[in-house]
Amino acid sequence: MAVQAQYPANALFLHRSEAEMKTVDYWQDQSAAAAFFANGGAGNPRKRGGNQWRWWRLLAVEDQSQTQSSAFVPSSSSSPLISSLLSDDLTAQINLQRDEIDRFLRSQADQLRMTLTQTRHRHYRSLLAAAEEAAARRLREKDAEVERATRRGAKLEGRLTRLRSELMAWQAKALSDQAAAASLHAQLQQAAAAAAAAGPVHGEKNEPPADDAESAHIDPARAEPSSKACRACHARPLSVVLMPCRHLCLCSDCDAAALPCPVCRSARTGSVQVLLS
Structure with missing residues (x-):
């Protein structure tokens, strides 16, 4: 210069x-x-x-x-x-x-x-604003997910409560049916004991006196129905008590056919399996 x-x-x-x-x-x-x-x-x-x-x-x-x-x-x-x-x-x-x-x-x-300082500050502010916006969006998404999960949990809790109440009702019904079956079993035992006690004494036949020869004739093909046979098929033993009439009148196979009660012809709402000794 x-x-x-x-x-x-x-x-x-x-x-x-x-x-x-x-x-x-x-x-x-x-x-x-x-x-x-x-x-x-x-x-x-x-x-x-x-x-x-x-x-x-x-x-x-x-x-x-x-x-x-x-x-x-x-x-x-x-x-x-x-x-x-x-x-x-x-x-x-x-x-x-x-x-x-x-x-x-x-x-x-x-x-x-x-x-440069102002540019850097503007860049930092833009980055911070973008990060805050992304975080707010994620928080909104998480809040929506939490709300959906809360509603679903409330629905599941309500359904669980209903199922528990239904389970308790079925348990109470099962207990009542069990008690009814036990009572019927006791009645059957008493009836069987009474029938055995009312049988022939000293080998006498429990038959009415024949008035004539025709009335005294017994058809060998005729078979008296047994009191312990199924009222529907007359072949298998009784094992099912119908509800609500409480008649012991069907076997397990006939119970699967969902037939009405053969004794009183009433519609049934359920059945209980019993074991007779």
Whole structure:
């Protein structure tokens, strides 16, 4: 980077040597004397003043040209002073420009740092907003799942409660049916014991007296139905008590056919399997 220092002519003119100042005074005196003798020592003062002014302008122009040339080509006596002044001024200018460049760079660095900080903060805020939105969406989904699971659990609990109540009702019914079956079994045992006690004594036959020969005739193909045979098939033993009439009148095979009660012909609602010894 090239730095060019410009100085006004009057600044360099002030630092000229005494020899140059004496030379200027000498030329001024010579010009005044030449003007005086050119006018014969007397003459018109107005003309003399005009001639002096013209000579003075010529000398001023010449002096200005000499001053400008001396600014670029300094004499040997004044060159150290001018060099020192130039070096000091150049150093000051360089330091000033360096300080300005440093201030400019610092301001640009601060502005860049601020811009980067703001950009980073905006990026962080956008990331945080996206994370919060994703978390809120997941929470809403989980809340919906929890609500669905809660409703399903309530439905299952209600169904379980109904099943438990039905189970308890069936257990109570089974217990009552068991008690009825036990009572019927006891009644059957008592009836069988009473029938056995009312049988023939000392080998006598329990038959009514025959009035005539025809009434005394017994058909060998006729078979009296047994009291312990099924009332439907008359072949298999009794083993099923019908509800609600509580008649012991069917076997297990006929019970599977879902027939009405053969004794009272009433519709049945259930049956209980019993074991007769």
